[in-house]
Amino acid sequence: MNNTETKNRNPVKDALEILPENIRDSIARRINDVISYEPxxxxxxxxxxxxxxxxxxxxxxxxxxxxxxxxxxxxxxxxxxxxxxxxxxxxxxxxxxxxxxxxxxxxxxxxxxxxxxxxxxxxxxxxxxxxxxxxxxxxxxxxxxxxxxxxxxxxxxxxxxxxxxxxxxxxxxxxxxxxxxxxxxxxxxxxxxxxxxxxxxxxxxxxxxxxxxxxxxxxxxLPKHAQSGVASQVRDEHKTRTVTEEATEGFGDTVDRVLDDIIDNTLPAPLRVVVKAAKKAVVSGLKKAWNWIFG
Missing domain, CATH: 3.40.50.300 (P-loop containing nucleotide triphosphate hydrolases)
Structure with missing residues (x-):
């Protein structure tokens, strides 16, 4: 992969690739709401x-x-x-x-x-x-x-x-x-x-x-959905590992709840089991992208 492709990659989109195509857009919109939340x-x-x-x-x-x-x-x-x-x-x-x-x-x-x-x-x-x-x-x-x-x-x-x-x-x-x-x-x-x-x-x-x-x-x-928004705005000297880890975990937990809500309310029962098996990898991928999203 060349430098241009690496620069243009979107880790959020990449993390959602393993999910069924018919729910990706709705999940992406909800996750974007989480990312853009103003505490x-x-x-x-x-x-x-x-x-x-x-x-x-x-x-x-x-x-x-x-x-x-x-x-x-x-x-x-x-x-x-x-x-x-x-x-x-x-x-x-x-x-x-x-x-x-x-x-x-x-x-x-x-x-x-x-x-x-x-x-x-x-x-x-x-x-x-x-x-x-x-x-x-x-x-x-x-x-x-x-x-x-x-x-x-x-x-x-x-x-x-x-x-x-x-x-x-x-x-x-x-x-x-x-x-x-x-x-x-x-x-x-x-x-x-x-x-x-x-x-x-x-x-x-x-x-x-x-x-x-x-x-x-x-x-x-702070409530979990507001932690990352605040962490992204504090001075660099205060953005300690504790702050970053706490906010990352809060972001992951919030995304986890979003996925559960969409999976439970939009997918038939047999498919829910399969998609929930992939949920952990999606949450993990988004947590790894925290610095790209909020840094």
């Missing part, structure tokens, strides 16, 4: 929590405003991060506890938005000590609406946690004393909010501290 992430937190710097530290694409969400407030803004052919949508939602008059509006806004979100990054400023409004909101609005599994708490700006003068500027990491206070703060937040689905992740976005760990936690917390 939606909600970013919530009080003013000054560092939401913008956090997003800039995570993603490599250009961040641009798409529209203001008119449901309640001009402060709630939708943005799109795009690098290459794929994109991620971010919905920047104001934090609770800053405006008592609007908290009731925000509660309804979150209830309306939650079904559309694949993940919520709840950003808390490292030296913030006022949690009562956040705790009430999480326990009485987000958790009952199904937000517990979708919410990842991010303790940002941990370089400001005491004793902040001990922050190791050269190596961009906390001192031993700071680290102990960070761990205590993580435990305190976990205890106050009472969640167990995902651990609190401590970062200093502007310092680049622990952002890779956060990205790995994000990919694990």
């Amino acid at each position: 939606v992430i909600g970013i919530m937190g009080k003013t000054g929590a560092g939401k913008s710097s956090l997003c800039n530290a995570i993603f490599k694409g250009d961040i641009c405003a798409v529209s203001n969400i008119a449901a309640c407030t001009r402060e709630t803004q939708e943005m799109r991060i795009q690098f290459g052919k794929r994109s991620v949508r971010l919905i920047d939602i104001p934090g609770v506890g800053e405006n008592a008059e609007r908290d009731a509006e925000y509660e309804q806004l979150y209830r309306d938005l939650l079904p559309q979100l694949d993940l919520v990054l709840w950003v808390i400023k490292g030296d913030d000590r006022a949690f009562s409004a956040d705790e009430h909101f999480y326990k009485n609005v987000l958790a009952p609406a199904g937000g517990e599994a979708k919410t990842l708490f991010v303790l940002n700006q941990v370089d400001k946690i005491e004793p902040f003068r001990e922050w190791d500027v050269v190596n961009a990491r906390p001192s031993p004393s700071q680290m102990q206070n960070i761990l205590d703060k993580e435990a305190y937040i976990t205890q106050r909010f009472g969640f167990t689905d995902h651990p609190v992740i401590a970062v200093a976005a502007s310092e680049g501290y622990n952002v890779t760990h956060l990205v790995e936690a994000m990919v694990r917390a």
Whole structure:
């Protein structure tokens, strides 16, 4: 095979060649829907929590405003991060506890938005000590609406946690004393909010501290169909083997479900057995093509 033929090969099409011709097109369309899926992430937190710097530290694409969400407030803004052919949508939602008059509006806004979100990054400023409004909101609005599994708490700006003068500027990491206070703060937040689905992740976005760990936690917390779309948009320094492997497995599982759905609903029983025997090879081939598709 010459270089031109190799360059023009489509691994997705190649992987489907072993399937019956009459279902290839429908499967290809469904897989294309999976590949082109645009994940939606909600970013919530009080003013000054560092939401913008956090997003800039995570993603490599250009961040641009798409529209203001008119449901309640001009402060709630939708943005799109795009690098290459794929994109991620971010919905920047104001934090609770800053405006008592609007908290009731925000509660309804979150209830309306939650079904559309694949993940919520709840950003808390490292030296913030006022949690009562956040705790009430999480326990009485987000958790009952199904937000517990979708919410990842991010303790940002941990370089400001005491004793902040001990922050190791050269190596961009906390001192031993700071680290102990960070761990205590993580435990305190976990205890106050009472969640167990995902651990609190401590970062200093502007310092680049622990952002890779956060990205790995994000990919694990995302639904399988959204993992690859997010992994394709994170900065190269955060696209670790863990991120790639997690996203690849999620992509494979999603494709597996697509194949089962089409096979079970379009093929006669005798043919299903034969095609399902080939399904494993198709999924394996597509997983091997992950870097070609999403890299």
